[in-house]
Amino acid sequence: MDEDPGLAPAPQAAGPQPAVLAPTAAQTSPEAPWPLRLYSENLKAHVERAPEAWIEGQLLEANIRNGHAYLTMRDVDVEYSLAVNVWSSVMRTLETRPEVGSRVVARVRPSFYLKTGRLSMNASDLRPVGLGDLLARLERLRQALQAEGLFDPARKKPLPVLPLCVGLITGRDSDAEKDVVRNATLRWPGVRFRVRNTAVQGVNCVPEVIAALRGLDADPEVDVIVIARGGGALEDLLPFSAEELVRAVAEADTPVVSAIGHEADRPILDDVADLRASTPTDAAKRIVPDLGEELQRLALARTRLDRSVRHFVEREGHRVESLRSRPVLAFPEQLVSRLAEDVERLRGRSLTAVRGALVRGADAVAHLRAQVRALSPQQTLDRGYAVVQRPDGAVVRDPAEAPAGTELSVRLARGRLSAVVLETASPTQEGTPA
Incomplete structure (x- = not known):
């Protein structure tokens, strides 16, 4: 035995004793053992403290x-x-x-x-x-787990619409197992079950249910897990409020359905499960759809779809008839004729506008030509005037610029003349003949 400070050193007892008794239990040996009496008395003293x-x-x-x-x-x-x-x-x-x-x-x-x-x-x-004490304890545990967030709706996982394999944890050959399997199979014949039979009350219930839960949770083929038990007294349902089981359900990755007892029974497992079913039969109805109802829904959906397609085709047919009855489709050449008339009318207006613009332009050109001609030196020459130039081309504007004997070129309205200056006269002498 290991050394324990609670065991006192060996007292001196009457009767044959080894020469030297070990002071503590840890120091005993085959050669120096303690008497059984001594060890028992020390153990009694230690335990009763x-x-x-x-x-x-x-x-x-x-x-x-x-x-x-x-x-x-x-x-x-x-x-x-x-x-x-x-x-x-x-x-x-x-x-x-x-x-x-x-x-x-x-x-x-x-x-x-x-x-x-x-x-x-x-x-x-x-x-x-008493029952009141049990309920009070359960309520304290329920509140503590709720404060941790284990009952938060955000943590709950949705159930699959059509589970192919259902894990079922229930008692061996129990009515709960029969109810779940029978009702689920009646609703959806193709559903498969992985049944794990465990104790559903007593001391073995919690560890066996936890082991079955973890085994099914690790199975990739299991889509949803149902924990089911029939009704019973409050004491019989206490394992389904055990903290270890509640935490195991909260940690499961597969959705868990709780179907414990009857409607009035509510163990803590109901609060942490992803879905609470009031009874095992209710669980069967909640985990799989009803084949008959689904077929009726398909038939109803097919009827609605057929009616919608027919209405759509009829509506579009009416629209086509309405479009075909319009004049533009009944007599499509009218559209071309009307547009041709518009083109012809616009063409005539365009020609008229262009001709008017040409006439106005011609009048403007003639007017400008007349103005230019009126200002032209040729027009002055046509009135009888002449331009007198010296041989170097300079225009003679003053008699002093052309002394007598100067050869001059006289430009007339039509042609030129050559002349020689015989005599000049100053502007004051313009009245006398040259």
């Missing part, structure tokens, strides 16, 4: 002899049991006698019986767990 504690469990045995009760309590979730003694002095203070199968809480202190080496618990108080 433990404080009192309240424990909860279910009574497997309840033997009452001579006013004393010798009980065996078992944990409600696992296969752990413990002997509990209720002495007559405590029994006289109890309101009810312990009964096998009842759920109780007891205030106990450990006791080690030296003669047999048996560890047991001495109870100083024993109380049955």
